[in-house]
Amino acid sequence: MLKFLLALSMGVFCVSPLQAGDITPVMKSCVSAAKPARCEMWTKDFKAALEQAQKGDHGAQGIVAFCLSTGCHGSVTIDKVASCSWHLVIANSGAATVLDASNLRNTCRPMTPAEKDQARALSRDLVQKIYKRPMVATDQM
Template sequence: MLKFLLALAIGVFSVSPLQAGDIIPVTKSCPSGESQPNCERWAKDFKTAVELAYKGDNGAQRTVAFCLSTGCHGAVTIDQVASCSWHLVIANSGSTTVLDGSNTRNTCRPMTAPQKDEARALASGLVQKIYKRPLVKTDQM
């Protein structure tokens, strides 16, 4: 979370191609050993999923939200606020399932009020960028 806030603060003072609502996920260096191939595969898949998620691919959005919540076998830095934001994007995609609602509740409800506000703000920017419309509030938080 601290890395995210630092990146956000630096972005305010520099010219960046990123827009409001962008979430910069952080992949990690996979440790050597038995789990390294699995971690490297997840890191590669995650990077692809992020690109597709910003294009509106619902499955990719689920992958991004999942990896930001779980770390995807050590390949991604866990960021609950960013994960919640992507779950809110999914809730606004028009392609939700019962499982999506459960994932949103499980990810977002345990967060503090300021974290929820941050997640809503990030999701609002993402929904605007991806779907060209405002975020519809959900009661699942």
């Protein structure tokens, strides 16, 4: 877990979209992964983080965004729109840091305008669901 937090602190990379009403990412089978045991560990950790992220846990939201951008050792399908959406949720959490702002820019800026629009729509839904309030416009992407 310490290695993961270190990797998370180094930034997030780029990554395709979830439906606006669906915040459950596509989990992969670890059977064909290069390191199945590591993949299974990430799958378990990701599922726990997603559950906590949906309850407003800032750290868990960072893990979800990170895994959606990197695939977390093959355990999650890479989805750059969903990752960007979670970064926008983090920016709206009230607990965002300078690193979070950097991760938002690094993840979202390389996306097309259409992908950015999808990410904004999904994040609006997520912020409403998680925080029970409208999203604050934050266009650092």
